[in-house]
Amino acid sequence: DAKTTQPPSMDCAEGRAANLPCNHSTISGNEYVYWYRQIHSQGPQYIIHGLKNNETNEMASLIITEDRKSSTLILPHATLRDTAVYYCIVRGNNDMRFGAGTRLTVKP
């Protein structure tokens, strides 16, 4: 079973920041938080991951709370092409357990 909880859907206006929350209250000390997204009919695409520090790359920023029980993925300037299902995953070994994810719809 997935160890994360995400809202089923969110909307965001084009050009605005999209903030996608994730709860992972049972995360243990050696487990990482990963984010992937899946655009319709394609394979999932890696976005970012972190352990306890905030992370940023060319796609997004990941904010992890100090107690590590929740995190937020931030897409700073959402575009229509960011419409997808976003998965938050807690990973501590060589496999990944996907939950239902959040369906983000970016609207013009």
Add this chain to the structure above:
Amino acid sequence: ETGVTQTPRHLVMGMTNKKSLKCEQHLGHNAMYWYKQSAKKPLELMFVYNFKEQTENNSVPSRFSPECPNSSHLFLHLHTLQPEDSALYLCASSQEPSGSSYNEQFFGPGTRLTVL
């Protein structure tokens, strides 16, 4: 393009057929995975291979038989499937170092399987 290719992209088969799905990764990775994505359900991990050795089988029925002849190729052999096995089958690969840090998985485009 992620460097992971899957063939065929679409497959329709009867319940008595035998078919195989193929995955190839061009990334030099040492781990490969099969996932199943049914309609309106989360992705389910089926099999994990590290250095060609199967390290995980998540209670997958025996009508699904994986094969990993080398670190670049992964097959999923299918026989006597059921209509409920219709799904998108995704392959992924990653480079897994030793220790507690894990690398991202790169996914292929998937094979859309329909069992009649």
